[in-house]
Amino acid sequence: MPIDPRAGGARGPGSVSEVDVAGLTGAAVAQSGGLDAALLGDYVSALTRVSATRTALNRTELEGYRRLGGEAADAGVPLPALIDLYLSVTWRLWRYLPAVTAAVPTLALVQAVGETVMRAAGEAVTAVSDGHQMARQAVIRRQEAARREFIDDLLTGSSDVSGLLARAAGFGLDLTGPHTVVLARASTAFTEGSAQLNRVESALSGRGSPPALVASKDGLLVVVGTVNAADAVGRIVAAMRGVLGPRATTMKGGAWQIGVGRVRPGPVGVLLAYEEARDALTLAGLLRMDTPVVAAVDLLVYRVLLRDRTAIADLILTTLGPLADARGGAAILLGTLDAYLDAGGNTAETARRLHLSVRAVTYRLARIREFTGLEPADTGVRITLHVAVLGARLLDWPATALPTPS
Structure with missing residues (x-):
């Protein structure tokens, strides 16, 4: 009658040929959480062979264990449980190995068998671990490729809406509801390998946090967030600020x-929100806005100005174009006018902002009046000048040539 490997006591161990191998592996399977015994392959017979011949596992056997490790990974078996299965079989089988069950086992023989068995167990565990890791990496690469493709399709509008809705569910998003897109830029471009992406994702994964997808695109940190509450957008922004840390007072350096x-429903709404967030960052740079957070809804007037670039170019050339005839070009006088209008027409405040004397500012304002024929202090023309100056910022004039009015 086969000996139950779980039994002990006075009966003593039998040989491997007498062991209920199914019972032995069954006990190991139970200890490892109920894994499939097929994941062991021929491990019991291979371990028995190497203990008897004092040889190593051969290449074919090791390749088989790597394959089994890959199959375990594909089946969702955790690596620690798989390793536990192999080690459990090893120590359960030990007492039934030929050298241990010999009539008069010598210490030297037991030591030699022990070394052989431990080496074989280590090689087998290493092989299944390698197979498991390679399979997991392949799965991760496939998931990352699918995630990257989904993000690109979502933020470029290059895929069908129904397909995006179905794929979004796999990333925890229900795109039929309202969503927004929040972007962050920094002096160092964000990539998929940036640590900040994982930290933002962790910050947005707490209880009560809106479902969000965190990624990078074109050097920007991107968060596509579900807006399921009035404070959802604020929570997304707060999480990003917490991860990005303190910022400098200008967009130079590490700022x-x-x-x-804006918040909109559907894949098309996400695309529009993404474009708005990008435009907001672009406009903030052109307008030299130094605020840490710029919202698209607050910059609508500037988008209106840019909607007809030819018309705004015509206004700039007609109103401010004569400044190009000044010594040194238009840049210095345009900067003075810009600061003067931002200061509400206060000459002393303009001088403080430009680090000039009041006399120097007064002289420059006189030159502006001379070249343009307009009085900056006149409230009736100030709106025209202000729009022209804003247009010059947005079109980067005079550094960049303006589109030719028709």
Whole structure:
């Protein structure tokens, strides 16, 4: 009658040929959480062979264990449980190995068999671990490729809406509901390998946090967030600010800036929110806005100005074009006018902002009046000048040539 490997006591161990191998592996399977015994392959017979011949596992056997490790990974078996299965079989089988069950086992023989068995067990565990890791990496690469493709399709509008809705569910998003897109830019471009992406994702994965997808695109940190509560957008922005840390007072150096798109439903709404958030960051740079968070809804007037670039170019050339005839070009006088209008027409405040004397500012304002024929202090023309100056910022004039009015 086969000996139950779980039994002990006075009966003593039998040989491997007498062991109920199914019972032995069954006990190991139970200890490892009920894994499939097929994941062991021929491990019991291979271990018995190497203990008798004092040889190593051969290449074919090791390749088989790597394959089994890959199958375990594909089946969702955790690696620690798989290793536990192999080690459990090893120590349960030990007492039935030929050298141990010999009539008069010598210490030297037991030591030699022990070394052989431990080496074989280590090689087998290493092989299944390698197979498991390679399979897991392949799965991760496939998931990352699918995730990257989904993000690109979502943010470029290059895929069908129904397909995006179905794929979004796999990433925890229900795109039929309202969503927004929040972007962050910094002096160092964000990539999929940036640590900040994982930290933002962790910050947004707590209880009560809106479902969000965190990624990078074109050097920007991207968060596509579900807006399921009135404070959802604020929570997304707060999480990003917490991860990005303190920021400098300008966009130079290590500073960052966040752009927020408006809330809209559906994949098309996400695309529009993404474009709005990008535009907000672009406009903030052109307008030299130093605020840490810029919302698209607050910059609508500037988008209106840019909607007809030819018309705004015509206004700039007609109103401010004569400044190009000044010594040194238009840049210095345009900067003075810009600061003067931002200061509400206060000459002393303009001088403080430009680090000039009041006399120097007064002289420059006189030159502006001379070249343009317009009085900056006149409230009746100030709106025209203000729009022209804003247009010059947005079109980067005079550094960049303006489109030719028709």
